[in-house]
Amino acid sequence: MHANFDQQAPKKATNLTINSDLLNKAKNLKINLSATLEQALIVEVKKTQSELWLKENKDAIDELNKLSEENGLFSDSFRSF
Structure with missing residues (x-):
């Protein structure tokens, strides 16, 4: 497990x-x-850091989701399924 703190502190x-x-x-x-x-x-x-990150980046995530809904994903043309 990767620690988000100094384990040697x-x-x-x-x-x-x-x-x-x-x-x-x-x-x-x-x-x-x-x-x-x-x-x-x-x-x-x-858990709290993840919640904070999502809150701080909500606008950007929403905008990216909107763009992908409107335009699809770059990888769509490469899918075989």
Whole structure:
């Protein structure tokens, strides 16, 4: 998986507030909180960045779709299906 962040960046301590029962259950199950949070953040950051990119480029995407609907695609003449 390609990372959108510097995987070599140093770790940074932080404080979090979390449901105490959930935290106790995770500790009892020996779940690595830091690794779990990092994985969840990777997914959330990638999703949010994708949504932002689509929002920022909506006008251009709509315009390209309009052009292709009106004029077809360059590759249309090369298709055999």
